[in-house]
Amino acid sequence: xxxxxxxxxxxxxxxxxxxxxxxxxxxxxxxxxxxxxxxxxxxxxxxxxxxxxxxxxxxxxxxxxxxxxxxxxxxxxxxxxxxxxxxxxxxxxxxxxxxxxxxxxxxxxxxxxxxxxxxxxxxxxxxxxxxxxxxxxxxxxxxxxxxxxxxx
Amino acid sequence: xxxxxxxxxxxxxxxxxxxxxxxxxxxxxxxxxxxxxxxxxxxxxxxxxxxxxxxxxxxxxxxxxxxxxxxxxxxxxxxxxxxxxxxxxxxxxxxxxxxxxxxxxxxxxxxxxxxxxxxxxxxxxxxxxxxxxxxxxxxxxxxxxxxxxxxxxxxxxxxxxxxxxxxxxxxxxxxxxxxxxxxxxxxxxxxxxxxxxxxxxxxxxxxxxxxxxxxxxxxxxxxxxxxxxxxxxxxxxxxxxxxxxxxxxxxxxxxxxxxxxxxxxxxxxxxxxxxxxxxxxxxxxxxxxxxxxxxxxxxxxxxxxxxxxxxxxxxxxxxxxxxxxxxxxxxxxxxxxxxxxxxxxxxxxxxxxxxxxxxxxxxxxxxxxxxxxxxxxxxxxxxxxxxxxxxxxxxxxxxxxxxxxxxxxxxxxxxxxxxxxxxxxxxxxxxxxxxxxxxxxxxxxxxxxxxxxxxxxxxxxxxxxxxxxxxxxxxxxxxxxxxxxxxxxxxxxxxxxxxxxxxx
Numbered sequence: 001x002x003x004x005x006x007x008x009x010x011x012x013x014x015x016x017x018x019x020x021x022x023x024x025x026x027x028x029x030x031x032x033x034x035x036x037x038x039x040x041x042x043x044x045x046x047x048x049x050x051x052x053x054x055x056x057x058x059x060x061x062x063x064x065x066x067x068x069x070x071x072x073x074x075x076x077x078x079x080x081x082x083x084x085x086x087x088x089x090x091x092x093x094x095x096x097x098x099x100x101x102x103x104x105x106x107x108x109x110x111x112x113x114x115x116x117x118x119x120x121x122x123x124x125x126x127x128x129x130x131x132x133x134x135x136x137x138x139x140x141x142x143x144x145x146x147x148x149x150x151x152x
Numbered sequence: 153x154x155x156x157x158x159x160x161x162x163x164x165x166x167x168x169x170x171x172x173x174x175x176x177x178x179x180x181x182x183x184x185x186x187x188x189x190x191x192x193x194x195x196x197x198x199x200x201x202x203x204x205x206x207x208x209x210x211x212x213x214x215x216x217x218x219x220x221x222x223x224x225x226x227x228x229x230x231x232x233x234x235x236x237x238x239x240x241x242x243x244x245x246x247x248x249x250x251x252x253x254x255x256x257x258x259x260x261x262x263x264x265x266x267x268x269x270x271x272x273x274x275x276x277x278x279x280x281x282x283x284x285x286x287x288x289x290x291x292x293x294x295x296x297x298x299x300x301x302x303x304x305x306x307x308x309x310x311x312x313x314x315x316x317x318x319x320x321x322x323x324x325x326x327x328x329x330x331x332x333x334x335x336x337x338x339x340x341x342x343x344x345x346x347x348x349x350x351x352x353x354x355x356x357x358x359x360x361x362x363x364x365x366x367x368x369x370x371x372x373x374x375x376x377x378x379x380x381x382x383x384x385x386x387x388x389x390x391x392x393x394x395x396x397x398x399x400x401x402x403x404x405x406x407x408x409x410x411x412x413x414x415x416x417x418x419x420x421x422x423x424x425x426x427x428x429x430x431x432x433x434x435x436x437x438x439x440x441x442x443x444x445x446x447x448x449x450x451x452x453x454x455x456x457x458x459x460x461x462x463x464x465x466x467x468x469x470x471x472x473x474x475x476x477x478x479x480x481x482x483x484x485x486x487x488x489x490x491x492x493x494x495x496x497x498x499x500x501x502x503x504x505x506x507x508x509x510x511x512x513x514x515x516x517x518x519x520x521x522x523x524x525x526x527x528x529x530x531x532x533x534x535x536x537x538x539x540x541x542x543x544x545x546x547x548x549x550x551x552x553x554x555x556x557x558x559x560x561x562x563x564x565x566x567x568x569x570x571x572x573x574x575x576x577x578x579x580x581x582x583x584x585x586x587x588x589x590x591x592x593x594x595x596x597x598x599x600x601x602x603x604x605x606x607x608x609x610x611x612x613x614x615x616x617x618x619x620x621x622x623x624x625x626x627x628x629x630x631x632x633x634x635x636x637x638x639x640x641x642x643x644x645x646x647x648x649x650x651x652x653x654x655x656x
Contacts, residue, residue: 033609
């Protein structure tokens with residue numbers, strides 16, 4: 001956690017300073033009392049102090065103190081990455097693919113590829129899930145879900 | 153009596169067909185969420201909010217509240233049968249519950265968990281009925297400084313009680329407040345950090361952030377450790393579920409004590425059902441004549457934590473409804489749901505929307521009865537739900553989350569918010585930052601900002617306004633104490649230690 005905390009500390013510190021800089025461009029005070037930039041600026045300042053504390057604390061920690069890696073097993077990054085990637089792809093193409101097809105494909109990918117379920121179960125769950133959500137959200141709750149170019 | 157008139161009116165609201173139906177839907181879904189490992193109550197409430205959009209606010213919140221306390225019931229089933237707590241507040245139940253199941257007493261354990269939950273849950277609603285109105289009328293006199301002090305205290309208590317590192321808890325809370333700043337400034341109308349994106353004018357979508365931080369992050373974390381489930385085989389029929397006379401004798405005391413303890417812990421902002429169940433288990437162990445028997449499968453070890461976590465869920469409704477200050481991650485999400493439905497919880501809610509407040513409170517009485525009826529005869533069905541492997545649930549959680557978030561405002565941008573906060577939430581988990589303070593900061597952000605700026609406007613920029621008014625002074629001091637208590641304790645302990653260290 002030591003190295004991870006150091007990196008986090010630096011990233012959050014940079015983020016806080018950017019936030020403070022951004023807040024300075026907003027009016028710090030209005031006609032009466034503090035303005036739009038007031039709270040973000042001070043939150044940024046507070047966050048900067050906190051992240052500096054985290055950084056210092058991590059640096060003061062003895063190196064040998066059983067430093068556990070953030071990802072002890074690098075192979076777990078594959079399913080995590082695949083899930084994040086497929087979700088991004090889903091959101092990107094949902095407008096063109098339409099809800100039913102997109103959701104079916106995402107379910108099938110997550111179940112069949114990421115979780116390595118048997119193909120029969122995968123297809124069954126994917127179809128039931130997409131149709132089920134369509135029924136609940138579109139037919140029962142009246143949400144207008146994205147349609148594909150084919151019109152479903 | 154005023155309270156009785158109000159609660160009668162509440163029952164008239166809650167007993168309408170629609171509300172009764174949705175109360176049932178809520179507690180059923182809640183039990184399901186509690187039973188399924190990998191979906192906690194926060195996640196459950198967050199992904200189910202969109203389902204309530206078409207409903208009127210009262211029905212919607214009756215449903216969500218049902219999900220919340222229903223999950224408290226359901227969590228015990230997994231704890232007892234597979235030694236996996238369905239949610240964090242059922243961790244203590246695994247200790248004796250699973251041991252009871254291994255001794256072939258799964259039935260009475262499940263039965264006592266349900267009875268204890270019912271009694272404690274009902275007692276908590278009774279206390280809520282009588283404590284909430286006077287508290288709300290006191291809160292009517294609160295001005296901006298009091299509100300600021302109150303939100304400040306809520307935030308500091310939550311951060312100081314969640315997770316191992318207080319520093320990380322505070323950072324998480326501040327992060328939530330920062331995210332809340334995005335969008336149009338409510339006072340001056342200035343655009344803040346929108347980067348020209350029209351979707352951000354309204355601020356980061358609350359549901360997107362909450363679902364990302366909890367549901368998506370949880371899915372990603374669970375991908376790393378495949379869950380192993382060791383099922384205890386038991387024949388569960390209605391008859392085996394009833395605890396015997398000795399069980400009742402052993403349990404009534406713990407149930408009573410843990411209900412009271414749980415309720416008051418629930419009322420305190422920051423300490424939720426999880427802490428309540430830990431404390432009640434510890435308390436019963438201390439009070440017991442045979443503390444060594446705890447953990448070997450005794451019924452008190454099931455009755456106490458299950459009672460406490462349900463009572464805490466009721467207690468948590470007190471600050472939420474009367475002050476508009478949530479005390480935990482789940483109630484923060486509930487507050488978000490209320491705001492989406494156009495209700496601002498707080499003392500005025502009792503004056504302006506009495507039918508809502510009392511309808512929801514009355515529905516909690518009904519919900520507890522429904523849960524008992526639902527849980528006892530159907531426990532076999534719930535137990536069989538456990539056979540659904542998590543790998544099938546995972547894609548369902550992801551897709552339900554995504555559609556729910558989309559349905560909030562019918563735009564894809566909110567899904568990107570969910571996506572981004574899913575990754576942020578995952579990293580926060582890995583880095584041991586608690587997520588609850590961030591959601592609390594996000595929900596309370598607008599109230600914090602408005603009350604702070606109004607207070608400073610009243611006082612012409614003088615910070616002493618928070619210390620010169622008695623209620624706000626008391627709350628601010630409590631908040632500062634909770635912030636600095638660990639520091640003071642550390643200094644005090646090192647002082648006490650130092651003479652001893654010098655001696656040898």
